[in-house]
Amino acid sequence: MEILDRPKLLYPSLVIAAIAVTVFSLLGIATLTGALPFAHSEMREATAAKTQAESDRMTSKKLAATCPSCGTVESVHAVQVKGEGSGVGIVAGGIAGALLGNGIGRGAGRSLATVAGAAGGAYAGNEIEKNTKKHISYRIRVRMSDGSIRTLHQSEAPGVSAGDRVKIVDGTIVQLS
Structure with missing residues (x-):
């Protein structure tokens, strides 16, 4: 009996590289589309505004x-x-994603990758x-002088x-001197 050596379909390093590229691509898309949250520090500004508001409230009543x-x-x-x-972004992204997905796998896997690539590309293109x-x-x-906020x-x-002291005229701000 002869033992036939079957070729390995994927090398482990190739799988790891494919996963890394996918993860970094998704992070890049999330960064470009603004889906990743960014840290903002507004605590000092809020405290200063609160202190200023309290002192202004006393004079605003007058x-x-x-x-x-x-x-x-x-x-x-x-903002x-x-x-x-x-x-245009949906169409272009969908086509690009479908072309990239079509290059992956064989048979039903290729069809699934093509559909997934088209959907992901359409979303990314739109964003x-x-x-x-x-x-x-x-x-x-x-x-405002009466204590309300606009x-x-x-x-x-x-x-x-x-x-700054201002006056609101027809929905626009005019600075008072």
Whole structure:
């Protein structure tokens, strides 16, 4: 009886390399699409704003009767707003993913890899398209003279910063001198 040596289908190092590439690719996609959370430290700013708000509250009661649309800027934050996908990213990503998936495996495995690649590529393509169309919006929080808080959004950088006295006229901020 002859013993036939069957060739190994995959070497262990090849499997490890494939898994590593997949994991790093997914992390890259998650970073590009903004799916990974980022650490933000806003504790100092919140404490300073609270202290400023308390001192402003004392003077704001006096000013409430004279200027109901006046207030003090508590914070100004730049906020990233994701763009809208047009469908081009879905199609391009789906095609690229299907082509990459088609190169993996044989038979039913190849079909499964093609479908999975198309689905993953479509999702990644859509998220990448949205991420490339993102823009910056500014959120301005104002404590009004009567103690209430108003939050305004604008696309251009405001000419005010925390602590500035302002007046809100027709939904826009005007700095008081």
